[in-house]
Amino acid sequence: MKFVDEYRDPAAARQILSHITDLAKDGHYKFMEVCGGHTHTIYKHGIENVLPETVELVHGPGCPVCVIPMGRVDDAIAVAETPGVIFTSFGDMMRVPGGNGNLLEAKARGADVRMVYSPLDALRIAMANPDKKVVFFAVGFETTAPSTAVTVMKAMQKGVTNFSLFCNHVTIVPPLKAILDSPDLRLNGFLGPGHVSTVIGNRPYRFVPQQYGLPLVTAGFEPLDILQAILMLLRQIDEGRCEVENQYTRAVPEHGNPKALEILAEVFELRPHFEWRGLGFISQSALKLREKYAAWDAELLYEVPGVRVADPKACQCGEVLKGVIKPWECKVFGTACTPETPIGTCMVSSEGACAAYYNYGRFTKHQTVPVELGRTPQPV
């Protein structure tokens, strides 16, 4: 596949790996990949078992599904079960458990819950069903927020009044700070989130080296991207540098995407505080619609319980998200908490650290023995 296979070339990988092994031979390095997309790539391609044992990856908080607290899911279900509402959501949000089941179960009970691939699809559903009220469950970091913002602007332009937004957009920098302030944390550097950075650029991360003395390399999402970013982190440490570097130059401009940032600022403002699953309340860490767009704000239009629901006691999602424990060190991992019956959100999305580890990585130490395929002509 063009523009993909180049970033999965095993020969190039071996070369980078030999440099990594060389630089990491005297010590033990723990790097956190901030973004759930990275976690997914790491497990999907078996990257953990090609890395030397001296390089350890810790899975961070950047899975937009994983950080939504239970109370917000309950609010979403309450909106979805309001008569006359068509509730639209991204697919992987539908299995996230609240205090009272998930959206798929609400759908089975009779709520009109539909999966969409973009907020614009939700707006189209609203225009096609003028007698219904359509609500979009907006989740995601700065990556998905601009497309939500554009949708709301369109709804205003076209005068679509039966469309609204249940906004749960969050921003990446505050949780990073929260993690860095956590006293039980031991890290040697960060793989910065590639997709978010296409919007916000690299400058917002400067506080990581400046205030916390840790290097950060913004990385792409193919296996070679991740290996190269790890190598760049090791080189910084080896050369005594500590700065923000950009591995994902083919997509991330230094200053981000000014147009997208402008749209974000037009539609959204910061909430005073927002609850993060496992991390608790973090101030100024989430977005809400500005006053000007209040007519499209589902939180103002619908009765929701708005109650904070405590995470289940057994669940250690918070420690997993902070990288304090590995997924398998959680007491309920793989037994009471599995992808079929997730207790914590890290087990729901395939980007969640627990689900990725459960689905792909349980045998990472299992030795890879190539399969003898006989005289098969290899398919091209």
Place this chain on the structure above:
Amino acid sequence: MTGPGDDGSRQDYAHEDEVLERIEAWRRRRPKLKDEFINSAHGAGGKASAALIDAVFLEAFRNKSLETMADGAVLELPGGDRVAFSTDGYVVKPRRFPGGSVGDLAVNGTVNDLAMMGAVPQWLSASFIIEDGFSITELRDLVADMAAAARKAGVQIVTGDTKVVNKGACDGVYITTAGVGVIPAGIRLDAKSVRPGDKVLVSGKIGDHGVAVLIARGDLALEADIPTDSAPLGELVEHLLAAAPNTRFLRDPTRGGVATVLNELAREAEVAVVMQESALPIRNIVNGACEILGIDPLYVANEGKLVAVVPAEEVDAALAALQAHPFGVDAAVIGEIRDDPPGIVILNTIFGGNRIVDMLVGDPLPRIC
């Protein structure tokens, strides 16, 4: 703190093994039905489906044939001949997509279930549940597709039923077919006969049908020219069994895809299946569409493809036989059977790593980003 870390994560490995063992023990338990209401996961062919079948249907109907949980039953007639018997419902939306319709599927799906038991498909029944107000022209077209598919597969549709339900009680038309085929003497296909060292083959490109239907639904705003691969496999199976008479196991990787078939095999035969990512035949365009959607082509439905397990000494003959047939030109050996770890499917990645390919939990839900 940019120096080397100082925690001894190495000694964690023993603990990690313990955890893995605990999980494996947990996984080996039969899936339990806890839900109070049916949801879409119960129909997706993964763990939830298995739990539903186990707790509701098997519990009520229990008998030896049903307990094999295959796509059809193998029944012995008083004279000693064996027949295969299978049924399936077809509710795909949209009803027409590039390269086919729900009509072809209704015939080919059941014909293929019979072929996977080593049977020569012969007779089909067809039952139609039709929504009030459905276009007779469209019905005629779908039925014409069924007739053409039956001719191509060499089967006759010998009995049927029609019901009309109120508007809104079904979505257009639902078709259910059942089929019977005779199993030639000497053919024994059984997952339990699979042995370490056996090879796993697939008869063509993976994922075409599922991606064709997804794109034809139109809600992805993707445009790509992927026709479905719907085809009757009776003849392909005959050629394969002639060339590799000791073939152990055949299954058509429809709903749930190749990954689901191999997981069922691994569990039933208590073996490990190891696949080589570099050997998987997948069209670039299917790979691309899956990449965009965040789904894995290994779980995408196929029609007109089969997965075969043959002993190593017959693999070359089996591959040659598949590739010589028009429905098997892209056939490939994709992996082999190992003894350890039992019940698990592993993929050796192009990258030199490996990962587990697990049973699907529910419908594959596209990722956000």
